Amino acid sequence: MTVRKNPVLVSDKAHAEALLEKYDNFLFDCDGVIWLDEKLIPGVLKTIEYLESKGKKFAFVTNNSSKSREAYVAKFLSLGFKGITRDRIFPTCFAAVQALQNVYNIQPNSKVWVLGDSGIEEELREEGYIPVGGTDKRLDQPFHPDHELLVVDPEVAAVIVGSTKEFNYMRIASTLQYLLYKNKSIPFIGANIDRSYPGPNGLILPAGGSVVNYMHYTADREFLNVGKPSKVFLDGILATHNYDRSRTLMVGDTLYTDIKFGNDGELGNGSGSLLVLTGGTKPNDLHQLLSNPHHYEGGESLIPSYVIESLGTLGELLS
Ligand SMILES: O=C(O)[C@H](O)[C@H](O)COP(=O)(O)O
Numbered sequence: 001m002t003v004r005k006n007p008v009l010v011s012d013k014a015h016a017e018a019l020l021e022k023y024d025n026f027l028f029d030c031d032g033v034i035w036l037d038e039k040l041i042p043g044v045l046k047t048i049e050y051l052e053s054k055g056k057k058f059a060f061v062t063n064n065s066s067k068s069r070e071a072y073v074a075k076f077l078s079l080g081f082k083g084i085t086r087d088r089i090f091p092t093c094f095a096a097v098q099a100l101q102n103v104y105n106i107q108p109n110s111k112v113w114v115l116g117d118s119g120i121e122e123e124l125r126e127e128g129y130i131p132v133g134g135t136d137k138r139l140d141q142p143f144h145p146d147h148e149l150l151v152v153d154p155e156v157a158a159v160i161v162g163s164t165k166e167f168n169y170m171r172i173a174s175t176l177q178y179l180l181y182k183n184k185s186i187p188f189i190g191a192n193i194d195r196s197y198p199g200p201n202g203l204i205l206p207a208g209g210s211v212v213n214y215m216h217y218t219a220d221r222e223f224l225n226v227g228k229p230s231k232v233f234l235d236g237i238l239a240t241h242n243y244d245r246s247r248t249l250m251v252g253d254t255l256y257t258d259i260k261f262g263n264d265g266e267l268g269n270g271s272g273s274l275l276v277l278t279g280g281t282k283p284n285d286l287h288q289l290l291s292n293p294h295h296y297e298g299g300e301s302l303i304p305s306y307v308i309e310s311l312g313t314l315g316e317l318l319s
């Protein structure tokens with residue numbers, strides 16, 4: 001087990017330059033690091049442009065499954081980022097479809113039941129799967145036991161659950177039918193384990209993990225988490241871009257997903273995780289963790305190698 005030291009606070013130019021020296025590749029979490037829903041976090045764009053000007057490589061890794069890679073390209077563009085291509089964006093709707101192929105060997109043209117937003121549906125269609133459930137308007141109707149979508153379609157081969165703001169009884173009840181079907185044998189893929197995420201106006205909002213765990217509890221079934229901190233997810237990203245693990249840094253705002261992802265994945269030879277304080281983790285959360293890491297599930301694997309006020313601060317210190 002790696003014994004982790006207290007994180008280095010990146011608060012001056014020398015610290016920031018040392019980071020630049022040490023890492024060639026940067027993996028950026030999105031919610032709480034790049035933006036708060038539709039609001040860009042100040043200074044982020046400048047930092048990324050600066051890193052790019054120094055020849056650094058980067059990719060975006062988000063547990064948010066609501067948007068497809070294509071939709072994220074449009075979001076980046078609308079927020080002023082130039083040239084962010086879809087091969088550098090890794091949302092968990094994409095990871096879920098990869099798991100269908102690589103873990104469960106589910107063939108194209110199969111139907112997949114979705115509890116989640118259009119991101120999952122779009123990524124499924126792209127690989128030739130047929131999404132059912134999801135954003136189907138009939139699921140917005142009040143619950144009724146005779147509802148046509150409560151009758152199981154025997155062609156459904158898997159269930160994917162992710163974040164959605166359209167969580168209602170019809171969606172829960174219809175998804176449950178598939179999770180129980182065939183003696184609970186249909187694969188159950190969860191897009192993430194996030195309890196909450198930082199929204200605009202200082203709001204902390206329910207995230208996809210609450211939806212996934214609701215279904216886990218009601219169906220009394222385990223699920224495959226395809227999101228951070230999954231090692232399979234990380235290895236796939238590193239392989240796609242040929243990133244050297246020892247020269248890669250994960251930048252995130254959540255200890256049990258982002259920081260654990262970087263630490264368990266041995267990024268930066270075991271010191272490849274940078275926590276920003278613009279999202280869900282506040283200085284006091286970090287102090288509590290450092291004073292008693294074994295009180296937390298994940299223990300020392302939650303301790304970041306570095307901490308910085310915000311991703312914007314990194315650019316300010318460097319320029
Ligand atoms: O399900 C969600 O809503 C996501 O878990 C949440 O938005 C976190 O996304 P990330 O911080 O990984 O971008």
Ligand SMILES: [Mg+2]
Pocket residue numbers: 029030031032033252253254279
């Ligand atoms: Mg985040």
